[in-house]
Amino acid sequence: xxxxxxxxxxxxxxxxxxxxxxxxxxxxxxxxxxxxxxxxxxxxxxxxxxxxxxxxxxxxxxxxxxxxxxxxxxxxxxxxxxxxxxxxxxxxxxxxxxxxxxxxxxxxxxxxxxxxxxxxxxxxxxxxxxxxxxxxxxxxxxxxxxxxxxxxxxxxxxxxxxxxxxxxxxxxxxxxxxxxxxxxxxxxxxxxxxxxxxxxxxxxxxxxxxxxxxxxxxxxxxxxxxxxxxxxxxxxxxxxxxxxxxxxxxxxxx
Amino acid sequence: xxxxxxxxxxxxxxxxxxxxxxxxxxxxxxxxxxxxxxxxxxxxxxxxxxxxxxxxxxxxxxxxxxxxxxxxxxxxxxxxxxxxxxxxxxxxxxxxxxxxxxxxxxxxxxxxxxxxxxxxxxxxxxxxxxxxxxxxxxxxxxxxxxxxxxxxxxxxxxxxxxxxxxxxxxxxxxxxxxxxxxxxxxxxxxxxxxxxxxxxxxxxxxxxxxxxxxxxxxxxxxxxxx
Ligand code: SF4
Ligand code: FES
Numbered sequence: 001x002x003x004x005x006x007x008x009x010x011x012x013x014x015x016x017x018x019x020x021x022x023x024x025x026x027x028x029x030x031x032x033x034x035x036x037x038x039x040x041x042x043x044x045x046x047x048x049x050x051x052x053x054x055x056x057x058x059x060x061x062x063x064x065x066x067x068x069x070x071x072x073x074x075x076x077x078x079x080x081x082x083x084x085x086x087x088x089x090x091x092x093x094x095x096x097x098x099x100x101x102x103x104x105x106x107x108x109x110x111x112x113x114x115x116x117x118x119x120x121x122x123x124x125x126x127x128x129x130x131x132x133x134x135x136x137x138x139x140x141x142x143x144x145x146x147x148x149x150x151x152x153x154x155x156x157x158x159x160x161x162x163x164x165x166x167x168x169x170x171x172x173x174x175x176x177x178x179x180x181x182x183x184x185x186x187x188x189x190x191x192x193x194x195x196x197x198x199x200x201x202x203x204x205x206x207x208x209x210x211x212x213x214x215x216x217x218x219x220x221x222x223x224x225x226x227x228x229x230x231x232x233x234x235x236x237x238x239x240x241x242x243x244x245x246x247x248x249x250x251x252x253x254x
Numbered sequence: 255x256x257x258x259x260x261x262x263x264x265x266x267x268x269x270x271x272x273x274x275x276x277x278x279x280x281x282x283x284x285x286x287x288x289x290x291x292x293x294x295x296x297x298x299x300x301x302x303x304x305x306x307x308x309x310x311x312x313x314x315x316x317x318x319x320x321x322x323x324x325x326x327x328x329x330x331x332x333x334x335x336x337x338x339x340x341x342x343x344x345x346x347x348x349x350x351x352x353x354x355x356x357x358x359x360x361x362x363x364x365x366x367x368x369x370x371x372x373x374x375x376x377x378x379x380x381x382x383x384x385x386x387x388x389x390x391x392x393x394x395x396x397x398x399x400x401x402x403x404x405x406x407x408x409x410x411x412x413x414x415x416x417x418x419x420x421x422x423x424x425x426x427x428x429x430x431x432x433x434x435x436x437x438x439x440x441x442x443x444x445x446x447x448x449x450x451x452x453x454x455x456x457x458x459x460x461x462x463x464x465x466x467x468x469x470x471x472x473x474x475x476x477x478x479x480x
Contacts, residue, residue: 076349109342176340176342217342218265218267219264221435222360223355236446239442239444242441242442254255
C-alpha cells in the first residue's frame with residue numbers, strides 16, 4: 001500500500017479526574033505517517049503536548065498487538081475505530097486521509113466511569129469474572145489431552161468464545177450499556193467444555209447477578225455488540241447465556 | 255434463587271418481555287384471521303357472526319382478561335426496561351451514529367408507544383361500543399347480533415382515521431421485525447439452523463400480518479368491501 005503523510009485535527013475528551021466535568025479539546029497533528037498505528041499518532045500528539053508544557057492525554061494501552069483488551073477509544077462513533085475486527089492499537093492511520101477530523105471519546109457507561117481523559121475504570125468486568133468466570137480444579141501435572149474427549153465443534157465454539165479480550169467495546173456501543181456479549185462469551189466458553197460442568201449453574205447466576213449490581217443494562221439483542229467486537233464474538237453466545245441462565249435459575253432448588 | 259429474583263434480573267425482565275410478546279403475537283394471529291372475514295363478500299355476515307362468538311363465548315371472555323393482563327405487563331415492563339436501559343449510559347456520546355444495529359431495534363420503546371396510542375384509539379373505536387356501551391346497530395340477519403361490520407365501514411370513511419390505522423400497522427411491522435426474532439434469542443435459541451428459520455418466519459410474519467391489517471381500513475375506505 002502506498003505510503004502518505006497527513007495533517008489531522010483530533011478532538012479528544014479531556015477530563016482531569018473522575019469528578020471533573022470534562023469536555024472536548026481540539027488538537028492539530030502534522031505529518032502523520034499512514035503506516036503509524038492509531039496509538040502511535042496519540043504518542044506523537046502527546047509528545048507535542050509535553051513539548052508545549054501541557055498535560056499529555058491519558059489513554060489505556062498495554063500489549064499494542066490486539067490481545068490484551070486494554071486499548072479503548074471510541075473513534076468517530078465506533079469503538080476501536082472504523083475497521084472491522086480490529087482493536088484501537090491495531091488500527092492504522094491509513095484508515096484516515098489528509099485533512100480529516102477525528103473525534104475520540106472514552107467508553108461511555110455508568111458501569112465504566114471515566115478516571116481521566118480516555119481512561120475508564122473497567123474493574124466491573126473483573127468482578128464479574130471473579131463472581132463465576134473460572135473453574136475450580138486442582139493443578140498438578142498436565143493430563144494427557146486425549147483423556148477428556150471433546151467434540152471438535154464444541155471445542156471450536158468454546159475457543160471462539162474464549163477469544164474475548166474483555167475490552168468492553170460491546171458495552172460501549174450497546175444502547176443499553178449491556179455487558180451480555182462479554183458475559184455470553186465467558187459463560188459459553190466454559191459451558192461448552194466438560195471442565196466447566198461442576199460450576200455451570202452457579203456460574204451463570206452469579207455472573208449475571210454481579211453484572212446487574214454493577215449497573216449494566218438489559219440486553220435487547222440489537223446486534224451492535226457483535227458488529228464492533230474486535231474478536232468477532234458471535235451474538236449466538238448471548239442466546240446461549242440466556243439459555244444457561246434459564247436452565248440454572250428455573251431449576252434452582254430454593 | 256427465588257422466582258422474584260429470576261424475573262427481576264435483567265435477563266428475567268427480558269424473559270417477561272419475550273413471553274408476553276409472543277402471547278400478544280398469538281393474539282394477532284386470531285385477530286387477523288377473524289377480521290379477514292370482512293373479505294368474505296357477504297355484507298359482513300361471517301364477520302359479525304365471528305365477532306358475536308368472540309363476544310358471547312364465556313371462555314373467550316375469560317381469555318380476554320388474560321389478553322388485557324398480557325398487554326398490561328408487556329407495556330409496564332417495557333417502559334420500566336427502556337427507562338432503566340436509557341439511564342445506563344451517563345454522559346452521552348458526541349458522535350452517535352447507531353453503528354451496527356437497525357434503527358427499529360433501537361426504537362422498540364418509541365414504536366411501542368406509537369402502538370399504545372394506536373391501541374387506545376382502536377379500543378375506543380370498536381371494543382368500547384361492542385363490549386361496554388353496546389351502541390351498535392343490529393345485524394340484518396339476526397337482531398341478537400351486533401353489526402360491527404357497518405361500524406367498521408363507518409369509522410373507515412374518515413381518511414385521517416385510515417391514515418392513522420395504516421401508520422399503526424407500520425409501527426407494528428417494525429416492532430415485530432425486531433421483537434419476533436429477539437424474543438427467541440432471549441429464550442436461548444443459539445443454534446444457527448433454528449435461528450435462521452425463526453428469523454425468516456419472523457420477517458414474513460411482520461410483513462404479512464400488519465399488511466393484512468392495514469388493508470382492512472384501506473379496502474373499506476376505497477369501497478372494495480361493502
Ligand atoms: S465480547 Fe468482544 S467487544 Fe466485548 S469485551 Fe469481549 S472482545 Fe471486547
Ligand atoms: S493495547 Fe492490547 S489490545 Fe490494544
